[in-house]
Amino acid sequence: MGNTFVSIIEIIGTLAFAISGIRLASAKQFDWFGAYVVGLVTAIGGGTLRDLLLNLPPFWMQNSIYLTVTGIALVAVIVFGKFLIRLQNTFFVFDSIGLALFVVVGIQKSLAVGYPFWVAIVMGTITGAFGGIIRDILINEEPLIFRKDIYALACIVGGIFYWGCYTLQLPDEITQSIAAASVILTRFAAVKYHWGLPVLHGNDDESN
Template sequence: MFDTAAAVLDWMGVIVFAVTGGLVASRKQMDIVGFALLGTATGIGGGSLRDVLLGQPVFWVHEPAYLVTCLVVSALTFFAAHLPQSRYVVLLWLDALGLALFCVTGAERALLAGTGPTVAVAMGVITATFGGVIRDVLGDEIPVVLTREIYVTAALCGAAVFVTLSQVGLGREAAIAAGLGAGLAVRGAALHWGWSLPRYHPRPGRTREEIERLR
């Protein structure tokens, strides 16, 4: 059974990601159906893929309240999206919070399903990032995972911290708090200071003389 703390975080993640889907829809000036589509896909997309990969029943099929919540939150965002001064800034920081929440709850669900630590970390990353990928593709935005900013790495850090501390016997609540804090701290720092990982730079091809010397 999913414990109370993790369940609360899971619900928070669904709500936060549903809001980000609605904010992307607002940037694209969609109608309320578009808001519902992006909000729902973002809120439950990552968790749906996780459950399919784990061979488990998809969580919102057995708990339709998740689906209903996404629809309600998306509708509310339709009427309130104009309130923030900068919707994009709000979008980025809410997305960071959703990522931190889901990287922990996704890893937690995987551990409860009996997976090993490596798979649990991978499921945490998938849960945290896949909904945002769906949101950005449907919203005709460049997916955040393809930008220079640290994104997947933040989810990886949060999930890894949670799983590692859980495996060494730390209490579940403390491990959840540490994983959530790590994921949010890394993503928040990347947003604030513009952190990014080194990128590949193409190198000039070898000259004929260099190729001959290698023979």
């Protein structure tokens, strides 16, 4: 049941991240193939790096469903593109959902192969955030994770909640759901209340 649940949320996370990437590619007026590539790397980039670091076969090379789901995301954006683009919060919503679900998958997979919890939280953060870094580079944007925004920190919050539920020995599905919800709520609260990390300023002013 646990592995099935993780597979389901991994597929849902793939769809959410792919839609977020394809939507941004459409705003940049990429062609269909370019948009598909952006959506795909957004969806599989973090998980690929995670699996390589954990010395596991990349997950998408074992099942073509992730390529298919990205294709479904492309069709959804093509069919409902004008509606999605008009919704300014669409990218944020889908990106937050994908981030949350992939954080959970990254943590679960790391624990399953015997790594300690601090490694699992790092792997969860990489799983959630790295695909977005590649996406932003491909569309020539400053990566979201490097801006004054609660992004990677939300992944860490999700990891801490996962650890707390795991310590309390809650059922896996409940633990994963709470961890994912904590990531989404952290990002939503950060936007609503304008939370952000301090910006690191250079020394130019001091030298003048």
